[in-house]
Amino acid sequence: MMFGWGRRRKQLLEEIEEHIKLETQENLDAGMSQQAARRAAMRKFGNPLTAAEDSRDVWGGVWLERLAQDVRYALRQLRRNPEFALTAVTVFALGLFASTAIYAFVDAALVKPLPYRSPGRLIALYERIPVGDRYHLSYLDYKEWRRRNRVFSSLDVYRPESVTLRGAGGAEEVSGALVSDGFFGTLGVAPLLGRDFRRGEEEPSAVKTVILSYESWQKRFAADRGVVGRSTTINGAPFVIVGVLPQDFHFAPVGRAEFWMTLRGRCKDNFGCFPFYGVARLKDGVSLSAAAENLTDISRELAQEYPKSNRDRTSTVLPLTEAILGNIRPTLITLLSGAALLCLIGFVNVSSLLLVKTESRRREIAVREALGASRLRLTRQFMIEGFLLAGCGLALGLAVTLLSLNVLKHQIPAPALAAMPYLEAMQWNARIPLFASAIAIVGGLLFAAAPMLHLMRLNVYEGLREGDRSSSGRSWRRSGASLVVVELAITMVLLVSAGLLAKSFYRLLHVDTGIATDRLAVIHVVRLGNWEDAARNIALEREIRSQLSKLPGVDSAGVTGELALGSGERFTSRFVHFRVDGRAYVGEGNEAIYQTVGVGYFETVRARLTAGRFFSVTDDSSRAPVALINQTMARQEFGEESALGKRIIGQYDPEHPIEVVGVVADVKDGPLDLKPTPAVYIPFDQATTNDFYVNLRTSQAPGVVLLSAAKALRQIDPALIVDEEETMTDRISNSEAAYLHRSAAWVVGAFAGMALLLGVVGLYGVISYSVTQRRREIGVRMALGAQRSAVYRLVMREAIYLSVAGIVGGLLCSFAATTLLRSLLFGVTRWDEGTLFAVTCILLVSALLASYLPALRATRVDPVVALRAE
Amino acid sequence: MSTKERKEQLELMQGTLDLLILQTLAPGHAHGHAIARMIERRSDEVLQVGHGSLYPALQRLLKSGLIAAEDGTSENNRKARFYRLTARGRKQLHAETSKWQRFSNAMARILAPVAEEKS
Numbered sequence: 001m002m003f004g005w006g007r008r009r010k011q012l013l014e015e016i017e018e019h020i021k022l023e024t025q026e027n028l029d030a031g032m033s034q035q036a037a038r039r040a041a042m043r044k045f046g047n048p049l050t051a052a053e054d055s056r057d058v059w060g061g062v063w064l065e066r067l068a069q070d071v072r073y074a075l076r077q078l079r080r081n082p083e084f085a086l087t088a089v090t091v092f093a094l095g096l097f098a099s100t101a102i103y104a105f106v107d108a109a110l111v112k113p114l115p116y117r118s119p120g121r122l123i124a125l126y127e128r129i130p131v132g133d134r135y136h137l138s139y140l141d142y143k144e145w146r147r148r149n150r151v152f153s154s155l156d157v158y159r160p161e162s163v164t165l166r167g168a169g170g171a172e173e174v175s176g177a178l179v180s181d182g183f184f185g186t187l188g189v190a191p192l193l194g195r196d197f198r199r200g201e202e203e204p205s206a207v208k209t210v211i212l213s214y215e216s217w218q219k220r221f222a223a224d225r226g227v228v229g230r231s232t233t234i235n236g237a238p239f240v241i242v243g244v245l246p247q248d249f250h251f252a253p254v255g256r257a258e259f260w261m262t263l264r265g266r267c268k269d270n271f272g273c274f275p276f277y278g279v280a281r282l283k284d285g286v287s288l289s290a291a292a293e294n295l296t297d298i299s300r301e302l303a304q305e306y307p308k309s310n311r312d313r314t315s316t317v318l319p320l321t322e323a324i325l326g327n328i329r330p331t332l333i334t335l336l337s338g339a340a341l342l343c344l345i346g347f348v349n350v351s352s353l354l355l356v357k358t359e360s361r362r363r364e365i366a367v368r369e370a371l372g373a374s375r376l377r378l379t380r381q382f383m384i385e386g387f388l389l390a391g392c393g394l395a396l397g398l399a400v401t402l403l404s405l406n407v408l409k410h411q412i413p414a415p416a417l418a419a420m421p422y423l424e425a426m427q428w429n430a431r432i433p434l435f436a437s438a439i440a441i442v443g444g445l446l447f448a449a450a451p452m453l454h455l456m457r458l459n460v461y462e463g464l465r466e467g468d469r470s471s472s473g474r475s476w477r478r479s480g481a482s483l484v485v486v487e488l489a490i491t492m493v494l495l496v497s498a499g500l501l502a503k504s505f506y507r508l509l510h511v512d513t514g515i516a517t518d519r520l521a522v523i524h525v526v527r528l529g530n531w532e533d534a535a536r537n538i539a540l541e542r543e544i545r546s547q548l549s550k551l552p553g554v555d556s557a558g559v560t561g562e563l564a565l566g567s568g569e570r571f572t573s574r575f576v577h578f579r580v581d582g583r584a585y586v587g588e589g590n591e592a593i594y595q596t597v598g599v600g601y602f603e604t605v606r607a608r609l610t611a612g613r614f615f616s617v618t619d620d621s622s623r624a625p626v627a628l629i630n631q632t633m634a635r636q637e638f639g640e641e642s643a644l645g646k647r648i649i650g651q652y653d654p655e656h657p658i659e660v661v662g663v664v665a666d667v668k669d670g671p672l673d674l675k676p677t678p679a680v681y682i683p684f685d686q687a688t689t690n691d692f693y694v695n696l697r698t699s700q701a702p703g704v705v706l707l708s709a710a711k712a713l714r715q716i717d718p719a720l721i722v723d724e725e726e727t728m729t730d731r732i733s734n735s736e737a738a739y740l741h742r743s744a745a746w747v748v749g750a751f752a753g754m755a756l757l758l759g760v761v762g763l764y765g766v767i768s769y770s771v772t773q774r775r776r777e778i779g780v781r782m783a784l785g786a787q788r789s790a791v792y793r794l795v796m797r798e799a800i801y802l803s804v805a806g807i808v809g810g811l812l813c814s815f816a817a818t819t820l821l822r823s824l825l826f827g828v829t830r831w832d833e834g835t836l837f838a839v840t841c842i843l844l845v846s847a848l849l850a851s852y853l854p855a856l857r858a859t860r861v862d863p864v865v866a867l868r869a870e
Numbered sequence: 871m872s873t874k875e876r877k878e879q880l881e882l883m884q885g886t887l888d889l890l891i892l893q894t895l896a897p898g899h900a901h902g903h904a905i906a907r908m909i910e911r912r913s914d915e916v917l918q919v920g921h922g923s924l925y926p927a928l929q930r931l932l933k934s935g936l937i938a939a940e941d942g943t944s945e946n947n948r949k950a951r952f953y954r955l956t957a958r959g960r961k962q963l964h965a966e967t968s969k970w971q972r973f974s975n976a977m978a979r980i981l982a983p984v985a986e987e988k989s
Contacts, residue, residue, distance in 0.1 A: 015902060015951050016925060022903040022944075023921070046922030054926035058933055 012055055016048045066377075067384070074385040084357060085389070088350045091758065092393030092443060093400065095346030098751065099339040100401045100436045101408055106332050107435075108426035109325055115248045116320075117188020123152070123291060124253075124323035125278030126316040127299075131575060131591050131677060133316045134323075136274035138309060139267045141302070142180070145278065145315075148298045151291040153283045156183040157263065157276035160254040160569045163234050164528065164721065171528060171721045175418075176234075176259035177251075178266060178275075184211075186281050187251075193217075194228035194243030197262055204265035210239040214247040216258035234259060236528070250421035252324045253277060255568075271309035272651050275573070279320060292317040328420060330823040331740045334501075337820060338494060338751040345490050347443045349758045350389065351450035352483045356769060358451035365455060379452060386447030394440035398433055416739045419568075454479045480766045484759075485806045491752070491759035492810020492843055493817045498752035499835040500821060500828055501745040507827030508741050509732065514667035515564055515605035517728040520695065521702035522563055523709060524724035527690040527717065534621065537688035541598055543716050544694055549600075551708055553700035558601030559684060559692045564667050565728070567735055571670045578680055580637050581647035581657045589651065592633055592678035593669045596687045602628075602664060604697045612644045612662030620685040628662040633678035648680070658682070672737050673826055693724075702727040744824055756846060759806075764850040767799050771854045778858055779866025788859040795858045799851030807843055811836065887919070887927045888936075889970065892955065892963040895937060899954035901944060902928065928953060936962050 020041045027037035045051075078085040113119050126134040127141065137145070137157060146155040156179065163176040181197040190196065191211060201209055210232065212221065221227045221241075231238045239261065251257070267273035282291060295315040303310045318326075358365075369378060409426055417423060527540055541559055548557040562574055579589025602614045610631060619626050627648065634643040647657040658680075666676055684692075694713070698705045706725045713722045732738055771778075778791055818830040828835065894900065894908045905928075906919045931937045936959035944950035955963065 011951070012925065012929075014949075018901075018944075018948065018950060019903045019906075019921065021948075025946075026907075044921050046920055048922065051922040051925045054923075055929040058926055058929040 009052060009056065012052055013048065016045070016051060020045055020048075066380075070381055070384045071388065073381065074388045077385060078388065081357070084353060085392075088353055088389050089392045089396060091346045091350050092389065093396035094754070095339075095343035096393055096397030096436055096439055096443075097400045097404075098754075099336070099343045099439055100397060100432060101404065102332070102335045102339045102747075103435045104401070104405055104408075104426055104428075104432055105423065106336050107429070107431055109328055109332060109420070109422050111431065112422070112425060114321060114324065114422070115189070115246070115250065119321055120319070121282045122187065122320035123280045123282060123288070124318045124320045125155070125280055125295070126318075127274070128314045128316045129575075129591060130312055135572060135575070137276045137278050138271050138274045139265075139269075139276070140271040140306065140309065141274075141299075141313075142276055142278065144302055145295065145298055148301070149280075149291075149294055151283060151286045151294045152280040154182055154186045155278060155280040156180040156186045157278050158183055158251075158254060159263070159266075159275050159277060160257065161261075163259055163261075164236070164526070165234065166236070166528075171526075171719060173524075173526060173721050173723055174259065175255050175257050176261065177254040177257040178261055178263040181262050183279070186279055188281075189246070189249055191243035192246045193225060194241070196243060202262040202264060204268070206262070206264065208237060208239045208264070209242045209262065210234060211243040211245060211260040212241060213245050213256070213258045213260070214249065215256065217244045220258075234261070248425065250424070252419065252421055255418045256421055271306060272577075274575075288317065288319065324422070327736070327740065330820070331744050334497070334744055334821055334824060335747050337817070338497065338748045341490050341494050342751045342755055343439060343443075345487050345494075345755045345758045347446045348483050348487050348490075349762050350443075351446055352480055352487075352762055352765060354386075354447055354451050355454055355480055355483070356765070358454055362455075378455075379448075382452045383444070383448040386449075387444035389447055390440045390444035393443065394436060397440075398436050401432065401436070402428060413734055413739065415734050416736060419736050450479070450483070480769065481802055484762045484766045484802055485809060487755075487759040487762045488803060488806020488843065488847065489809035489813055491755040492807055492839065493813050494748065494752040494755045495839040495843060496810070496814040496836065497818060497821060498745070498749040499839050500818060500825060500830070500832060501741070501748050503828045503832060503835055504824065504826040505738075505741040505745040508672050508738060511668065511672050511827070513565060513672075514665055515607055515728075517565075517732060519698045519702050520605060520728040521698055521706050521709065522696070522724070522726055522728060522731065523694045523706065523713065523722060525559075525692060525694055525713060526721040528719055528721070529690065531690040533690070534688045537690055538620075538685055540690075540717070541684055541688075541692075544713065545598065545600060547712055547716060548694065548696060548709055551705065551712060553698050553705045554709070555697040555699050556600055556604045557694060557696050558604040559598035559694050560601050561596030561684075561687075561689050561692050562669070563693045563695075563731075564605060564669055565672065565732060565735070566669065567671045567737070574669075576680070577651040578648045578678075581649055589649070590636070590678065592629075592680050594650070595669060595679060595681045596684050596689055596692070597628070597681045598684040598692075601695060602681075604695045605667070606697075607667050608665040610663045610665055611642065612660070614662060615681075615683040617685075619683040623686075625656050625658040625686050626661045626683060627658045628664055628681040629660055630664055630666045630679040630681075632666055632676040633680065634663045636678055650680070672732065672735065702729075741824065741826065756843070759843075760846045760850040763799065763802060763847055764854065766802070767795065767851045768854040768857075770798060771795060771858045774858075775861055775866045778861045779863040782861060783863040783867065791859050791861070792855050795855035796848070796851060799847060799855070803844055803847035803851075806847075807840055810843075811840070887923065888931060889963070889966050890917070890919075891924075891927060891931060891953075892936065892959055892966070895953060895955045895959070896963060899940075899942075899952040901942075901950040901952050905953070931959070935959075 020038075023041035023044060024037045027040050028034065032040065114122075116122060125137065125145065127137055129135045136159075142155075142157045146152075149155065158177055158179040161176050161178045162173050165172050165174050179197070179202075181199055181202040184191070184196045192214065194211070197209065197211070200206060212227070217223060217227065227241055228243065230241050232241055233239070239259075245260070263276070267275050280291075282288070292315075295317055299310070299314045303313060365378060369375075405426065405428060409423070412420075412423060525540075525544070527536065529536070531537075544559065545557050548554055562570055566574075574594050575591045576594035577589045578592050579585045597615060599615050599617055599619075602609070611634075612628070615626070615628070629637075629643060629648075637643070637648075638646060643660045643663050646660045648660060649657050664681070667679070668674060669679055670677065694709070696702070696705060696709055706727065710722050710725050713720055726734075733742070778794070781791065781794075814836075815831070818825075822830065890909050891905055894905050894912075900908065902924055903921075906921050906924055909917060909919050928937070928939075931953075932939060935956060937953050938956050939951055939953050942950060942952045
C-alpha cells in the first residue's frame with residue numbers, strides 16, 4: 001500500500017484539481033468573474049493538501065513515513081550541535097560499556113548454567129565441625145551417608161590432589177583430583193573420548209585408571225585421539241588413560257585439575273582421616289531442606305555410633321552452585337550495581353544536557369505546536385531524539401565491549417582464574433547485546449522523558465513571547481536542579497561504597513598476621529620417594545637450612561609443613577584433634593591447626609613468643625615429643641593457668657602425650673579473614689615430611705633472592721620439585737580473598753571517580769546556566785548597590801543548597817545500598833564514620849569548587865551591559 | 871456566503887457522509903464533483919458537503935470495497951475518475967438506509983410534540 005502512494009497521491013491531487021476546475025466553471029457560468037470564481041471554488045474545497053493527507057491516513061502505513069521524517073529531523077538536530085551529540089553519546093556509551101562489561105562476567109559466572117546435567121539439583125556436602133561449616137568427610141561419612149540417606153539419587157565424593165609427573169625437564173607437580181567412581185555420573189557429565197569410571201574402580205584392588213581434562217589432553221598429549229587405552233606415569237606408577245573430559249567441563253572446588261583418578265580406598269580403614277568432600281544429586285521432588293534434615297539425622301546417628309571419630313560433627317548441605325559461586329556472587333552483584341549507578345548518572349547527565357537544549361528549542365516547539373503539531377507528534381519527536389542518542393551510544397558501547405572482553409579476561413591473574421574456572425568461559429554471546437539493549441531502552445526513555453516533562457510544565461504560548469524568561473528560567477532550574485540532586489546522591493552512594501571497600505581492603509591487607517610479611521620469601525619443595533623416610537627428610541631439612549642461610553641477602557631460613565597464610569585445600573586439610581592429658585573427653589578432643597615447624601621458622605617469620613621457648617635442634621626423635629601452642633589454644637584449654645609443662649594428646653598418636661614448651665602469639669595460618677583458631681606446632685624432627693615450604697628472611701628485595709634460592713635448592717638435589725617461589729607480600733595480594741576485595745575496591749573506586757566527575761560537571765552546568773538566566777536580576781541588584789560578596793553569596797547559596805540536598809539524600813540511600821556490601825566488608829562497619837566524613841568532605845569540596853567559577857562570573861556582571869542586553 | 875445563509879445550512883454529522891455517497895451512487899457512476907453537487911442539490915442546499923472532506927471518505931469506501939473507481943471522461947470531455955457501487959456497497963446501502971429511517975422516525979416521534987408546542 002505504502003510504496004504505491006506516491007503515484008496514487010499524484011492521481012488524487014489531479015482529481016482534486018479537476019474538481020476545483022469544474023466548480024470554477026460552474027461559478028463562471030453563474031456569472032462570477034474569473035478571479036472570484038476560482039477563489040470561491042478554492043474556499044469551498046478547503047485545503048487540498050489536508051484532503052490528500054487525510055486520504056493518505058485512510059490507507060494506513062503513514063506512521064512509518066512520519067517516523068522517517070521525524071528521524072531525519074532528529075538527525076538534523078544532532079548534526080546542528082555536534083559537540084552536544086558527541087558528549088551525550090560518549091557519556092552514554094561509557095556507562096553502557098561499564099555495565100555491559102561487568103555483565104559479561106556476571107553472565108559467565110551467574111547466568112550461564114554450570115556445565116552439569118540439571119545443576120540446580122546438585123548438592124554440595126560438607127561436615128560441620130566447631131571450627132567451621134565446610135570441612136571434609138571421612139570414608140565412614142561417605143559410605144554411611146550414601147547408604148543411609150533417603151533423599152539423594154546418588155552421592156559421591158572428590159578431593160583435590162596434586163600429583164607428580166616426571167618428564168624430560170625434571171619432575172613437576174600438577175593439580176589433579178581423586179573421585180569416587182560415580183562422580184561424573186552424579187554430575188551428569190560424559191567424557192568427550194573414552195569412558196567414565198566403572199563401578200568398583202574406586203576399590204584399591206582395581207587397575208589404576210585416569211581420565212584427562214581437555215586442557216591436559218591438548219597440552220600434554222597433543223590432542224591425540226588414540227590416547228585412550230594408553231598408559232601414562234603418575235606419581236611414579238602406571239595409570240591407564242580411559243577417557244578425556246569435554247572442553248567446557250570445569251569443577252571449581254578442585255581448581256583446574258588435569259588428572260582425575262579414583263580414590264582407590266583412600267582412608268578406608270581410618271575413620272579419623274577426613275579426606276573428602278561430597279556431591280550428590282537430589283531425588284525428584286525432594287527439597288534442599290528435606291535433604292539437610294535427613295543428613296543432620298544421619299550425622300547424629302553416626303556421632304552416637306562412632307563417638308571416637310564423629311563427636312561434634314554434623315553436616316552442611318548447600319546447593320552446588322552456591323558452593324562454587326558463593327564467593328564471587330556478592331562481589332559481582334556489587335560491581336554490577338556500581339556499574340548500574342554509574343550508568344544512571346551518565347543518563348541523568350545527558351538528560352540535563354538535553355534539558356538545556358530543550359530550553360533553547362522552546363520557541364521552535366511552541367511554533368510547531370501553534371501550527372498544529374499534536375502533543376503526540378511532539379512526544380514522538382522527543383522519543384525519537386532520545387532513542388537516536390541511545391542507539392548511537394548503544395552501538396558505540398557494544399563495539400567497545402566486544403573489543404575489550406578478551407583484554408578484560410586477561411586482567412584476571414592466573415591463580416584467581418584457577419579458583420574460578422567458570423570465568424574462563426566468559427565470551428561474547430547473545431545475552432550481552434540483549435542486556436545492553438535493555439539498558440539503552442531505559443536510557444532512551446529517560447532522555448525522552450526529561451525534556452517532555454519539562455515542556456509539559458510550560459504554557460506553550462509563553463514560549464512564543466520574546467524576552468519573558470523568568471518563569472521558564474525558574475521552571476528549568478527546578479527540572480535541572482532535581483536532576484543534579486539525583487546525580488550528587490548517586491555519586492555519594494558510589495563514593496561511600498568505594499570508601500568502605502577500599503578501607504576493607506586496606507584492613508584485610510594490614511590484618512595482624514602475627515608475622516612480619518615484608519622481605520619474606522617462600523618456596524615449595526617436594527622430595528620424591530617415600531614420604532615417611534624420616535632420616536632423609538631430616539637430612540634434607542638440615543642441608544637446606546644451612547645452605548640457604550649462607551646465601552647472600554638471606555638473614556635466616558626455616559621450614560614448615562604448610563605455609564602461614566595458607567588457603568584452600570592445603571589449609572582446610574590441616575586440622576587434627578587434640579585433648580589435654582588427664583581430662584575426660586568424649587571422642588578425640590578439640591580441633592586445632594596442626595603444623596610441622598623446623599628450627600628457625602618462628603625466628604624467620606618473626607612470630608612473637610609469649611611464654612617458654614622456640615624449638616631447637618635438640619628437639620629430635622630421640623627426645624620426648626614437645627609442642628608449641630598458640631595463644632588462642634592456651635586460653636581455650638588452660639585459661640589463666642600457664643600452659644607450659646602441660647601435656648596434650650594428638651588423635652593419631654595417643655600413646656605419646658606431647659609436652660607444651662612454649663606459647664606463641666597467634667600466627668595467621670589460614671586465609672586473611674580467618675578468625676582466631678587454636679594451633680599446635682610440632683618440631684620437624686619429630687614429625688617429618690617430604691613436602692614442605694622453605695621460608696627466607698631476606699635483607700635484599702626478596703624477589704631477587706628467590707631466584708638464587710631456587711637455584712641453590714636444585715643444586716642440593718636435582719630431583720627435588722621446587723615451585724611456588726613467591727614473596728609473602730605477593731602471595732597475600734594474589735590470594736583469592738585479597739583478589740576479590742581488591743578488584744571490588746578498584747572497580748567501584750573507578751566508578752565512583754567517574755561519577756564524581758559527571759556529578760560535579762552536572763552541578764557546574766546547572767549553576768552556570770542559572771547565573772546566565774539571572775544576569776538581569778544580578779545586574780539590577782548590583783545597580784541598586786549590592787556588593788560583590790552579596791552576589792557571590794547568592795550563587796553559592798544555591799550551590800550549597802543543591803550539594804547538601806544531594807549529600808543528605810546520598811547518605812540515606814547509602815544506608816540501604818551498603819547492605820549489599822555487607823559480605824564484602826572486612827574490619828569496617830557499614831556506617832564507618834571516618835569514611836562517611838571523608839566522602840562527604842570530598843563531595844562538598846568538589847561541588848563548591850565546581851560552583852566557584854560561575855559564582856565568580858556572576859560577580860563580574862556589568863550592570864549596564866546586563867540591563868541593556870534584555 | 872452571508873452569515874444568515876450559513877445558519878440555515880447544516881454541518882454533516884460524523885459518519886453520514888459515507889451513507890450519502892453510497893446513496894448518490896445508487897443510480898449509477900459519478901465523479902467527485904458530481905457527487906458533491908448531487909448531495910447539495912438533493913438536500914435543497916441544506917446539507918453542505920465540505921468538498922475537501924469528500925475525498926478521504928471516498929478513499930475510505932474504496933478501502934472497504936463498498937465502491938470501485940475507474941478512469942473515464944467527464945461530460946465536458948476531460949479526464950475524470952468515476953466511482954460506482956460494488957455489490958457489497960449496494961447491500962451496505964440497503965442495510966444503512968433502513969437503519970437510518972428507523973432512527974429518524976424514532977427521533978421525529980420523540981421530538982414532534984416539542985416542535986408543535988413551539989409553533
